[in-house]
Amino acid sequence: MKSFVRISSLLWADILVGYALFVVQNYLTDVWNLDVTHAAGIVNIWGGICKILPLFFLFLVDAFLGNFKMLVISSVAYSVGIGFISMSTPPVLADSTGTCKEYESQCIGHTQKALFYTGMALVAVGMSGNLVSVQSFLKEQNEGSGKGNQRVDCLRILGFTLVAIFPVVGAIALPYIKPWSLRFGIPAICTAVAMFMFFSGWCTYTKLDPQGSPITNVCRVFVASASNISVPVPLDARELYNENDQEPRRFTHTRCLRCLEKAAIRLPGRSTEEQAKYIWRVCKVSEVEEAKIAVRMVPMWLTFIVIGIVSSITNTYFVEQANHLNRKIGKWNVPLPIFMLFFQQAKAIFSYLYTKIITGLGKYAPPSGIALAMILSVLCCITAAKIEKRRLNVITKHDLLDKPDDDIPMSIYWLLFQFFLLAGVDSLSEKGIASFYDEQSPESMKNYLIYFTKAVSGLGFMLSVVSVYVVGKISEKGGRQNWFQPTLNRSRLDRYYWVLAGLSSVNFVAYIVVACCYRYKQPQQGLDDEAAAAADGGGGGGGVVSACFSCCS
Numbered sequence: 001m002k003s004f005v006r007i008s009s010l011l012w013a014d015i016l017v018g019y020a021l022f023v024v025q026n027y028l029t030d031v032w033n034l035d036v037t038h039a040a041g042i043v044n045i046w047g048g049i050c051k052i053l054p055l056f057f058l059f060l061v062d063a064f065l066g067n068f069k070m071l072v073i074s075s076v077a078y079s080v081g082i083g084f085i086s087m088s089t090p091p092v093l094a095d096s097t098g099t100c101k102e103y104e105s106q107c108i109g110h111t112q113k114a115l116f117y118t119g120m121a122l123v124a125v126g127m128s129g130n131l132v133s134v135q136s137f138l139k140e141q142n143e144g145s146g147k148g149n150q151r152v153d154c155l156r157i158l159g160f161t162l163v164a165i166f167p168v169v170g171a172i173a174l175p176y177i178k179p180w181s182l183r184f185g186i187p188a189i190c191t192a193v194a195m196f197m198f199f200s201g202w203c204t205y206t207k208l209d210p211q212g213s214p215i216t217n218v219c220r221v222f223v224a225s226a227s228n229i230s231v232p233v234p235l236d237a238r239e240l241y242n243e244n245d246q247e248p249r250r251f252t253h254t255r256c257l258r259c260l261e262k263a264a265i266r267l268p269g270r271s272t273e274e275q276a277k278y279i280w281r282v283c284k285v286s287e288v289e290e291a292k293i294a295v296r297m298v299p300m301w302l303t304f305i306v307i308g309i310v311s312s313i314t315n316t317y318f319v320e321q322a323n324h325l326n327r328k329i330g331k332w333n334v335p336l337p338i339f340m341l342f343f344q345q346a347k348a349i350f351s352y353l354y355t356k357i358i359t360g361l362g363k364y365a366p367p368s369g370i371a372l373a374m375i376l377s378v379l380c381c382i383t384a385a386k387i388e389k390r391r392l393n394v395i396t397k398h399d400l401l402d403k404p405d406d407d408i409p410m411s412i413y414w415l416l417f418q419f420f421l422l423a424g425v426d427s428l429s430e431k432g433i434a435s436f437y438d439e440q441s442p443e444s445m446k447n448y449l450i451y452f453t454k455a456v457s458g459l460g461f462m463l464s465v466v467s468v469y470v471v472g473k474i475s476e477k478g479g480r481q482n483w484f485q486p487t488l489n490r491s492r493l494d495r496y497y498w499v500l501a502g503l504s505s506v507n508f509v510a511y512i513v514v515a516c517c518y519r520y521k522q523p524q525q526g527l528d529d530e531a532a533a534a535a536d537g538g539g540g541g542g543g544v545v546s547a548c549f550s551c552c553s
Contacts, residue, residue: 003141006201010075010130013194016187017082017123019174022340025319027180031090033105035486037472040316041465046120047312051458053128055451062213067137068205074129075195081122082191086184088116103180126191132451140206175335214290214444217283221291224263224283231265233258240264240285257292264288290442297449299514300436301456303374306507307429308460309467310377310500313384314343314422318415320488321388324405325412334412339419346423354431366439367515369432373425374508378501380421385497387414395489404487471499 028039061070087093090107093115094100100107177183234240240261263283267275275282319336327334358372359365394410395401437449468484475495476482483492 003201003205004138006197007071007134007138007141009194009197010071010078010134013078013187013191014127014130016174016190017078017127019337019340020082020184020187021123022315022337023175023319025316026323026336029320029323031103031105031180032108035484036317036320036488036491037468037484040320040468043316044312044461044464046124047315048308048458048461049121050124050127051308051461052455053124054132055448055455057128057132058447058451059213059215061132061136062210063216064210066208066210067133067140068207070129070133071137071198074126074133075191075198076126077122077129078126079188079191079195081119081124081126082184082188084115084119084122086119086181086188088112088119089179089181089184091179092181137205140208175337213448215448217287218291218294220280221260221263221283221288223280225260227281228262228265231262233261234265240266257295260288260291260295261285263291290445293441293445294449294452296518300511300518301453303507303511303514304429304433304453304456305460305463306504307373307377307425308457309464310381310460310504311422311426311457312461312464313500314419314426315340317488317493318384318419318422321391321493322412322415323488324408325391325410325415326407327412339415342416343419343423346420347427350424350427351431354428358428358432359435363439366432366436369428369435371508371511371515373428373432374504374511376421376424376428377504378508380418380425381497381501381504383421384418385494385501387418388494388497390414392489392492392494401489404489467499467503468496471496 025039025043028034028042029036032039034042057070057074061067065073090099090103090112091101093111094107097109097111099109099112174183174186177186264285264287265282267278267282270278319339322336322339327336354369358369361368391408391410391414394408398409400406400408433453434450437446437453441449472482472484475484475492483495485491
């Protein structure tokens with residue numbers, strides 16, 4: 001009961017830190033005086049790391065650490081990291097480092113830069129660790145029974161209410177705190193409080209030991225197949241190693257990627273019991289099939305990289321566009337993080353629409369959801385290009401090209417369209433991909449495949465830095481001006497958005513080809529009959545294919 005409150009407090013701190021770092025792009029351009037592309041590069045590389053680390057951490061949790069130890073590491077890293085970011089602001093260590101206290105670039109010394117980069121790295125560790133382990137660790141806590149459950153439910157409702165309120169408080173309150181040291185410092189205090197709340201239940205938590213990782217099994221398949229590279233694949237499936245030696249045909253195998261089946265070739269002269277001791281030299285057929293699934297999904301994963309590139313512009317170029325636009329509603333100057341709140345609510349709307357409408361398509365729902373997300377990514381980039389062109393026209397009309405710090409007489413609410421469409425891209429792609437893996441992957445691999453997709457999206461975040469560099473270099477050929485200038489007013493971000501729209505269109509076509517070539521797992525009805533027919537026909541027969549995962553013949 002109390003454990004739920006202590007553990008869920010880590011989520012409240014997460015939300016505040018998220019809102020504080022939503023405007024870090026502005027901090028780097030306004031205080032550090034970095035170029036727009038330089039600041040966006042830092043933010044996107046950090047965002048990519050935040051998406052890639054969970055896959056690695058999930059492996060550590062399953063194989064070595066367990067959820068509790070991971071949360072200990074992540075909560076400490078989170079608290080120290082955001083604390084370092086707060087300390088990196090000019091006024092905090094000005095007396096110790098001999099720098100000035102103003103929020104100007106000349107007041108940022110080597111110490112401040114080292115603290116900032118170290119803090120960002122530690123926050124990435126904290127975010128990733130919490131993402132992997134908070135929900136799983138909550139499930140491990142089996143508290144209360146009978147009448148006590150009513151009290152637990154009340155506390156859970158209270159906890160979820162606080163989680164819902166914190167985004168609103170963070171979005172509205174934090175932007176009105178002008179000093180950056182406090183804007184980062186208040187979330188740092190909250191994370192420290194959450195960390196101590198979590199540690200206060202150290203002795204009361206249920207701590208489960210790590211159960212092993214299926215990633216290890218996939219690695220074993222590759223190692224074992226490589227060790228048998230010169231051995232031909234047997235034609236008879238009974239020569240392969242199965243879990244149950246009395247029913248060798250029970251574990252059928254698909255006909256694609258036959259080279260991996262070499263991992264299941266029995267070691268000569270050894271009994272079934274002895275085979276099990278050499279786990280890096282021989283694998284079970286079921287383990288080989290799981291490895292095949294991971295390999296067969298690689299082409300699908302590659303199409304998600306462009307979604308990551310498009311998603312990376314949310315808290316970089318979109319935020320930079322909004323920075324000096326007119327935010328007023330009457331006399332109220334709407335804070336910038338409200339757009340993050342709007343973005344999250346828009347994602348919830350698209351998630352609801354996916355559940356109510358797209359899921360009615362049955363087995364075609366996941367690929368349809370992903371395809372719709374890719375169409376929205378094209379529309380989002382086109383919309384963003386049109387709105388950016390309008391912004392540049394307003395800037396030119398009012399002679400603001402060389403006045404990057406002046407306010408632009410254009411409503412910020414024009415940007416709601418591109419934020420809304422990008423929320424659809426993120427929500428539909430996440431729901432579609434999660435549903436796809438839920439239906440197509442074996443139980444042991446589901447979590448890893450989802451996090452692997454997040455890692456691929458994180459790779460897209462990092463590749464966005466490369467795309468900006470390449471597009472910039474191509475744009476300046478022939479003596480023309482580079483589309484990316486030190487200030488946004490002088491840049492041609494609209495043309496970059498058109499490039500992303502074209503790239504997303506090509507990616508959509510590639511996805512359609514991959515999705516059409518992929519044979520989806522058959523419905524559960526009739527599987528037993530197909531498997532039985534396959535068994536009667538011997539190992540590796542055609543009827544087996546439709547009964548196993550998904551086929552590629």
